[in-house]
Amino acid sequence: MNYELEKERIIELLSAALPMVNLESDFLFSELDSLGVTTILMLLSEEYGIELDAKDATPKNLKTIDAIVRMVETKLGQA
Amino acid sequence: MTLEQSIEHYAASVPDKAAVICGGETLSYSCLWKCIQARASQLEAEGLRRGEPYVFVATQDAEFIVTYCAVHLCGAVAVPLEASTPQERKKQIQAEANSQMVNGKWLNGKCSDILYTTGTTGFAKGVIISEKAWTANAENLIDRLGFTSDLLFIVCGPLNHLGSLSKIYPTLMTGGTLCIMEGLKDLNAFFSIFSLPFARFATFLVPSGIRMLLQFASKDLAAVSRKIAFVETGAAPISQHDMERLCQVLPSSRLFNTYASTEAGIVCSYEYSKYGCHPGLLGKPMKHSSLRIDEAGRVVCSGDTLMSGYVNAPELTAQVLREGEVYTSDLGSIDENGMLRLQGRLDDIINVGGRKVNPLEVEEALSTFDLIADCICVPAPHIILGTAPKLFYVPKSGHEVKPKAIADYLKGRLENYKIPLFYEAVDAIKRTYNGKPDRKAY
Numbered sequence: 001m002n003y004e005l006e007k008e009r010i011i012e013l014l015s016a017a018l019p020m021v022n023l024e025s026d027f028l029f030s031e032l033d034s035l036g037v038t039t040i041l042m043l044l045s046e047e048y049g050i051e052l053d054a055k056d057a058t059p060k061n062l063k064t065i066d067a068i069v070r071m072v073e074t075k076l077g078q079a
Numbered sequence: 080m081t082l083e084q085s086i087e088h089y090a091a092s093v094p095d096k097a098a099v100i101c102g103g104e105t106l107s108y109s110c111l112w113k114c115i116q117a118r119a120s121q122l123e124a125e126g127l128r129r130g131e132p133y134v135f136v137a138t139q140d141a142e143f144i145v146t147y148c149a150v151h152l153c154g155a156v157a158v159p160l161e162a163s164t165p166q167e168r169k170k171q172i173q174a175e176a177n178s179q180m181v182n183g184k185w186l187n188g189k190c191s192d193i194l195y196t197t198g199t200t201g202f203a204k205g206v207i208i209s210e211k212a213w214t215a216n217a218e219n220l221i222d223r224l225g226f227t228s229d230l231l232f233i234v235c236g237p238l239n240h241l242g243s244l245s246k247i248y249p250t251l252m253t254g255g256t257l258c259i260m261e262g263l264k265d266l267n268a269f270f271s272i273f274s275l276p277f278a279r280f281a282t283f284l285v286p287s288g289i290r291m292l293l294q295f296a297s298k299d300l301a302a303v304s305r306k307i308a309f310v311e312t313g314a315a316p317i318s319q320h321d322m323e324r325l326c327q328v329l330p331s332s333r334l335f336n337t338y339a340s341t342e343a344g345i346v347c348s349y350e351y352s353k354y355g356c357h358p359g360l361l362g363k364p365m366k367h368s369s370l371r372i373d374e375a376g377r378v379v380c381s382g383d384t385l386m387s388g389y390v391n392a393p394e395l396t397a398q399v400l401r402e403g404e405v406y407t408s409d410l411g412s413i414d415e416n417g418m419l420r421l422q423g424r425l426d427d428i429i430n431v432g433g434r435k436v437n438p439l440e441v442e443e444a445l446s447t448f449d450l451i452a453d454c455i456c457v458p459a460p461h462i463i464l465g466t467a468p469k470l471f472y473v474p475k476s477g478h479e480v481k482p483k484a485i486a487d488y489l490k491g492r493l494e495n496y497k498i499p500l501f502y503e504a505v506d507a508i509k510r511t512y513n514g515k516p517d518r519k520a521y
Contacts, residue, residue: 019486020498033495034235034263035432038291038463054266054296 001076007069013043014065029062037062044068050075081210082217083148085252086112093254099141100231100275101259106141108254114141118149129154132176132193134169136160137239139261144247147238151191151210158193158205159239163495175205175391193390194241196341197428197435205390206341215383216345217248219365223348224281224309224335228254231277235260235269235288241341242314242433246283263288270299279308285433286317287464293324294463304329311348313337314433315465316421322356336361338419343405344384346370347419361411361419370419377425378409427518429456432464434496438518441468441499444492450480453508457521459501469501471521473508480504 011023017039018032025031032040037057045052050072061071080088086108089096094109106114127133133150137143137159150157158176160169176193191213193205220226226249234257236243250257258272263284273280280303284292289312292300307329317336325334334352338361339345347370349362364370368382381404388396399406408425429436438456445454452473459469474480482502489498509520 015483017500019482019500019502020490020495029264032264034288034291035463037264037266038295041295042462052295054270054299057264057266057295059265 001073003069003073006072007065009047010044010069010072011065013047014040014068017043023065026064028064028068029059032062040068044072048072048076080252081151082213082248082251083115083152085254086115086148089251089254096254097256098251099144099257099259100272101139101141104141111141111145114145115148115152118145119152122149122153122155127153127155130156130190132156132158132173134158134160134173134176136162136164137237137244138162139234139238139259141259143238143259144257147247156190156193158195159244160195161237161239161494164195165491165493167492168494172205178391190387192244194239194244194341196241197437197440203437203440204392204395207387207390208341209387212344212384212386213245213248215367216245217252219345219367219384220245220249221253223365224249224311225333226250226253226255226281227279229277230255230279230281230308231258231272231275232256233258233260233269233272233280233282235263236283236285236433240314240434241339241345242283242285245339245345263291266292266296266299270296270303273303273306277306280306281309281311282307283311283313286312286315286321287432288312289317289321289325290463293321293328297324297328301328305331307332309333309335311335311337313339313348315430316358318465319356319358322351322358326352326356338362338378338421340405340407340409342386342399343380343407344368344382344386346380346382346384349418357420359421360414361421363417363419370413372411372413373406375425376410376412376422378407378411378419378421380405380407429458429466429468431467431496436468436497438468441470441489441493441497442516444489445470445472445485448485448488450475450478450484452476455508455516455518455521456499457518461500464500467501468497468499469503469521470499471503471505471508473506474504 041052089108090112095107097105098108098111099106133155147157189209190207191210192208197203232250234243335348337348346368347362347364349360370380373379385405410423411421441456452475454472456468456470458466461467509517511517
């Protein structure tokens with residue numbers, strides 16, 4: 001997986017679904033509400049064919065867009 | 080007994096019992112009562128007087144409960160606001176509440192709270208709720224749902240909203256324990272609550288919250304199913320599919336679908352885990368409520384749970400509250416068993432996961448946005464929320480307007496939940512023959 005390319009792809013995907021969230025924030029998790037977290041889990045699991053559940057929705061995994069990309073990377077590595 | 084009298088009572092009889100749990104902190108009944116008294120003294124020292132409104136942001140923590148009860152203890156009126164209420168709107172609400180105080184029509188010690196809602200009228204209005212209405216709401220819930228002293232009730236929704244605020248009352252009035260969470264975004268934190276040493280757990284979840292749990296945490300939910308005494312939902316329609324799935328995941332829990340509004344109070348509730356999963360079926364009225372359907376098919380509610388009126392809006396109050404009945408905007412029927420069945424709404428309000436959005440308010444907020452020539456806000460299907468606002472907009476000639484720019488513009492002007500989640504740039508907005516936006520065409 002090309003990190004920068006996938007990061008762009010994820011930003012594009014999430015910004016379309018969550019227009020009011022600043023995805024570049026260093027405190028992304030605190031900007032999200034329940035809907036934001038759920039939307040991220042849903043879109044990423046559909047886009048990458050990975051299984052994400054409640055245990056993945058941690059403040060650490062969703063702290064920044066880079067943390068999200070790393071979570072996807074890890075899940076793809078486990079697949 | 081009022082809420083505050085109940086807390087005082089339990090502070091004396093079971094002082095060490097947990098009253099409120101939030102973020103790892105536990106307040107016992109005696110500690111809660113001391114905090115409320117101290118906050119009331121502080122508010123009085125700051126000049127809060129009997130009958131005056133106290134406007135404050137509804138934070139999701141024990142501080143909220145302390146302030147809310149302290150305001151009541153001062154004999155003042157609690158006006159809790161949505162956390163994302165724009166600054167200008169807060170000032171407007173403060174001025175509105177103050178001017179109403181000067182008019183003094185709702186004082187007489189009867190007004191307990193003012194809750195701002197868009198529900199029944201389609202416009203953001205302050206709904207005046209009396210202490211009597213809160214007590215009746217609490218007794219309705221205790222009687223129908225089964226609140227008891229050994230129950231830990233989890234509040235995940237916004238505390239300025241009737242759905243969650245109303246649960247403080249039956250929980251603390253029966254000597255139970257309240258656990259406050261900041262939404263459902265940290266699902267692990269939600270499930271960690273079930274490891275606390277309580278015999279029975281319960282919660283209120285809007286249908287989108289139930290869908291989130293079923294989608295991403297059904298195994299975790301099943302693992303704690305035997306601990307869950309009941310789950311109440313309401314504020315938006317729940318699908319038959321989600322009701323059936325929840326019944327499967329929580330086979331021993333009582334599952335309720337409740338009909339309530341800020342204006343009418345908590346009116347009826349249907350136990351679908353017992354009587355079957357039927358979408359739109361809301362059950363029989365509770366002990367302090369009754370309802371009927373008028374000639375137009377509208378649900379009309381009566382009983383002790385009703386609001387006292389709207390702030391500074393006598394004409395609107397007269398339209399909605401007539402001779403002891405609240406005329407809702409919901410269409411429904413009453414079946415052969417005396418149960419309410421909802422069949423839609425009379426107006427254009429968009430129900431966004433239980434919160435009501437008037438599309439006119441969104442369009443009005445964008446009327447000052449330089450880069451948009453015209454727009455219309457309509458409901459669109461959303462996989463989690465059920466429906467969400469969608470904006471069709473016409474960019475001014477020569478401009479490219481990205482959805483993020485529109486959302487950012489709206490952020491300081493509207494509460495977050497009112498901001499559209501879907502956007503589509505179009506060449507023109509469809510209008511009716513007399514020039515009004517043609518919502519049915521979308």
